[in-house]
Amino acid sequence: MRGFWTAVKLGWRNEANWTDPVLFFIYSVAKPISTVMLLVVMLEVIGGSGSRELRGFIVAGSALWSFVTSGITGLAWSVLEDRERFRMLKYLYVSPSAFLVLLLGRGVARIGVGAMGAIITLAFGVVVLGVPFDAARVNWPFLLVVTVAGLAAIVALGILMAAICLQTRQESWSYPEAVAGALYLVSGAIFPLAILPAPAQAIGLLTPLSWWAQGTRAALFPGGVDSIGGPGSLFATLAGHAVPTTIETLIALLLTGAVGTLAAVAVFRASDRRAKEYGLLDQTSGS
Secondary structure, three states: OHHHHHHHHHHHHHHHOOOOHHHHHHHHHHHHHHHHHHHHHHHHHHHHHHHHHHHHHHHHHHHHHHHHHHHHHHHHHHHHHHHHHOOOHHHHHOOOOOHHHHHHHHHHHHHHHHHHHHHHHHHHHHHOOOOOOOHHHOOHHHHHHHHHHHHHHHHHHHHHHHHHHHHOOOOHHHHHHHHHHHHHHHOOOOOOHHHOOHHHHHHHHOOHHHHHHHHHHHHHOOOOOOOOOOOOOHHHHHHOOOOOOHHHHHHHHHHHHHHHHHHHHHHHHHHHHHHHHHOHHHOOOOO
């Protein structure tokens, strides 16, 4: 635990110590708000006044993706920064704390920044954009469980990307964002899966991030637009009903998250062994 919290503090200082607190706060506020405003304006231009009911869908998806981007890139960029920029990866590896624990600590620091962006985005959507929100209708226990399971799935994806970046060299910095962008398309972040072709919907149903987004929206905005099911969706065809229940959402999230976590840990262990065998921990590519 001491090594973990030391890594968290190290990660936070890497994130926030490059500038003064006021400027860092402005940056943390401007980035998520500009993203959600861009999406809302696009929605208004394309959908007109009939798109107002989708504002909550867009705001929630944009807020959730702050977690995803920061979580996936956090662990992977920790490997790349310490190997390529600071040249400290080999020294961290032989420190008393386990290497994976150090990476998790660094990743948690970035997730904390993502959490700030998510809270700011949701608050901006409710206060400024008029997204309907009733705290009395929120399913708080379900929201808590879904949030914990979703964050665990995000960390697992980050571990997987860190394992890949241990093996790769040139252009590795772009890999985490490329994966996050691909998942952005098939996870129901900004539009329902029902509008995608059936093969893409199938990929989305196998991704824990899709069920996390579905569960979070169902908890925060009951009765809102569904991101998994809907008339003509692949889920409706397979399940026989249009919208997944809270139990179905939770079971699917836990199953896909567990499979993804086990796979990520297995890949990381294999990558770790290969990195030691071929001396990849102290080889830099100048990227």
